[in-house]
Amino acid sequence: MKIVVIGTNHAGIAAANTLLDHYPGHEIVMIDRNSNMSYLGCGTAIWVGRQIEKPDELFYAKPEDFEAKGAKILTETEVTEIDFKQKVIHAKTKSGETFVETYDKLILATGSRPIIPKLPGHDLEGIHFLKLFQEGQAVDAEFAKPEVQRIAVIGAGYIGTEIAEAAKRRGKEVLLFDAESTSLASYYDETFAKEMDQNLAHHGIELHFGELATEFKGSDGRVTQIVTNKGAYDVDLVINCIGFTANSALAKDNLATFKNGAIKVDKHQQTSNPDVYAVGDVATIYSNALQDFTYIALASNAVRSGIVAGHNIGGTPLEAPGVQGSNGISIFGFHMTSTGFSVKAAQKAGLEVAYSDFEDKQKAWFLHEDNDTVKIRIVYEKESRRVVGAQLASYSEIIAGNINMFSLAIQDQKTIDELALLDLFFLPHFNSPYNYMTVAALNAK
Numbered sequence: 180m181k182i183v184v185i186g187t188n189h190a191g192i193a194a195a196n197t198l199l200d201h202y203p204g205h206e207i208v209m210i211d212r213n214s215n216m217s218y219l220g221c222g223t224a225i226w227v228g229r230q231i232e233k234p235d236e237l238f239y240a241k242p243e244d245f246e247a248k249g250a251k252i253l254t255e256t257e258v259t260e261i262d263f264k265q266k267v268i269h270a271k272t273k274s275g276e277t278f279v280e281t282y283d284k285l286i287l288a289t290g291s292r293p294i295i296p297k298l299p300g301h302d303l304e305g306i307h308f309l310k311l312f313q314e315g316q317a318v319d320a321e322f323a324k325p326e327v328q329r330i331a332v333i334g335a336g337y338i339g340t341e342i343a344e345a346a347k348r349r350g351k352e353v354l355l356f357d358a359e360s361t362s363l364a365s366y367y368d369e370t371f372a373k374e375m376d377q378n379l380a381h382h383g384i385e386l387h388f389g390e391l392a393t394e395f396k397g398s399d400g401r402v403t404q405i406v407t408n409k410g411a412y413d414v415d416l417v418i419n420c421i422g423f424t425a426n427s428a429l430a431k432d433n434l435a436t437f438k439n440g441a442i443k444v445d446k447h448q449q450t451s452n453p454d455v456y457a458v459g460d461v462a463t464i465y466s467n468a469l470q471d472f473t474y475i476a477l478a479s480n481a482v483r484s485g486i487v488a489g490h491n492i493g494g495t496p497l498e499a500p501g502v503q504g505s506n507g508i509s510i511f512g513f514h515m516t517s518t519g520f521s522v523k524a525a526q527k528a529g530l531e532v533a534y535s536d537f538e539d540k541q542k543a544w545f546l547h548e549d550n551d552t553v554k555i556r557i558v559y560e561k562e563s564r565r566v567v568g569a570q571l572a573s574y575s576e577i578i579a580g581n582i583n584m585f586s587l588a589i590q591d592q593k594t595i596d597e598l599a600l601l602d603l604f605f606l607p608h609f610n611s612p613y614n615y616m617t618v619a620a621l622n623a624k
């Protein structure tokens with residue numbers, strides 16, 4: 180069987196590796212328009228903020244790895260069109276040569292691009308987006324310029340908050356804008372998000388929430404000012420991070436798509452065309468909190484969905500268990516993790532939910548050194564009492580592991596009452612006999 184993979188970043192790599200490692204004998208062709216593969220965008224802020232010196236280790240795979248396993252891999256080659264009836268893809272190399280490839284099965288792993296707000300002045304120089312390695316390099320080069328001092332970051336979601344920290348670490352003045360009233364508003368309820376806001380403000384980041392950019396002004400072709408519904412601010416650089424949109428143009432009019440344009444898939448990653456699979460940021464994903472398909476762009480989801488597609492195409496039927504959109508962020512040493520829905524997100528999705536909050540020290544109370552406060556919220560459906568979300572915030576790194584338990588609880592449709600008496604280990608170095616997760620669950624009304 181000939182299998183063509185379009186897009187060789189996290190999702191495409193996972194699908195190709197699954198096929199090459201577990202199902203030998205197929206002809207695998209991998210195509211990507213970029214010159215690199217496997218770039219971990221999650222390391223951009225860490226590198227640009229100089230928490231690591233070089234970006235080299237942010238790549239975990241190279242074309243030779245796949246060639247060694249027998250795949251044909253074409254980089255700097257863009258797929259321009261797909262004839263889904265004839266099962267032929269049309270592609271163009273960097274030098275302009277066009278060619279076609281036939282396929283038996285096709286994997287679309289074309290990912291996402293940042294949303295580009297078409298505001299007046301959007302094409303001025305000095306306005307950036309962050310997704311590709313090359314875009315990280317461009318921002319890094321701007322940070323190195325002494326004349327770039329005042330930076331506007333638009334969107335205080337995950338990328339915006341991380342790059343705001345990075346810019347501050349490089350000694351810049353940073354103005355962080357978001358349409359919502361807090362940072363991280365899509366992931367956390369206000370009482371949690373406010374903790375991050377305090378952390379950002381404490382480190383000198385100027386917060387402009389509830390503010391919408393309306394125009395960019397410039398001089399000599401370069402941005403010099405950002406105008407919002409509330410004021411005008413002189414800046415030397417703008418970084419836009421207001422979310423992603425699925426790169427699904429190749430599927431247009433041929434495959435069923437979701438309301439945001441992502442390609443609809445089932446739990447086997449199969450699209451509305453049985454010979455075509457879609458994985459990663461270009462596709463929808465099943466949310467166990469919502470109990471329906473939705474769109475959640477994460478590298479973790481990309482990898483898992485690629486593995487699922489690989490097995491299904493290879494001949495092992497495998498149904499994805501769905502995801503919770505589990506995520507985390509760490510800014511100036513303050514960590515937040517969440518899974519499933521916040522109260523606000525659940526209500527927006529039409530769920531009737533209640534929540535239980537608790538706050539305690541991470542380790543046993545008699546340990547007075549490095550014993551940070553942890554704040555927890557568990558969100559559950561009022562009637563069924565099934566857990567649909569959890570949020571944790573602390574300087575303690577242990578919360579990074581704890582959130583995964585809630586992820587499994589949501590996946591397995593556990594109730595808050597089942598969590599209340601769950602066997603959690605106790606050791607003073609790590610926790611208390613009345614574990615804050617247990618207490619939060621026990622306190623649930």
Ligand SMILES: Cc1cc2nc3c(=O)[nH]c(=O)nc-3n(C[C@H](O)[C@H](O)[C@H](O)COP(=O)(O)OP(=O)(O)OC[C@H]3O[C@@H](n4cnc5c(N)ncnc54)[C@H](O)[C@@H]3O)c2cc1C
Pocket residue numbers: 185186187188189190191210211212213219220221222223224256257258259288289290291292309310311338426429458459460461476477478479480481
């Ligand atoms: C700054 C930043 C930080 C992030 N941090 C995290 C994090 O901490 N945790 C997390 O889980 N996620 C994080 N993400 C999100 C994560 O990077 C994405 O969810 C992930 O990249 C999706 O992988 P993908 O393979 O589906 O798509 P993509 O990474 O978008 O890759 C798609 C590939 O398809 C190629 N392509 C597209 N169209 C064509 C075409 N027509 N022809 C040929 N090739 C094509 C592209 O060149 C690209 O290589 C972060 C993203 C960014 C930008």
Ligand SMILES: NC(=O)C1=CN([C@@H]2O[C@H](COP(=O)(O)OP(=O)(O)OC[C@H]3O[C@@H](n4cnc5c(N)ncnc54)[C@H](O)[C@@H]3O)[C@@H](O)[C@H]2O)C=CC1
Pocket residue numbers: 221296333334335336337338339341356357358359362363364365390391392420421422423475476477506507508
């Ligand atoms: N740690 C992690 O897991 C990370 C995950 N990612 C993922 O990458 C994807 C893209 O990240 P982001 O671009 O940060 O998207 P995001 O969805 O996290 O945040 C976008 C932010 O922009 C704001 N916004 C939207 N339109 C706006 C406007 N016109 N003006 C001002 N603010 C506006 C939103 O309120 C939101 O807070 C997300 O799916 C995210 O989860 C990215 C970085 C880190």
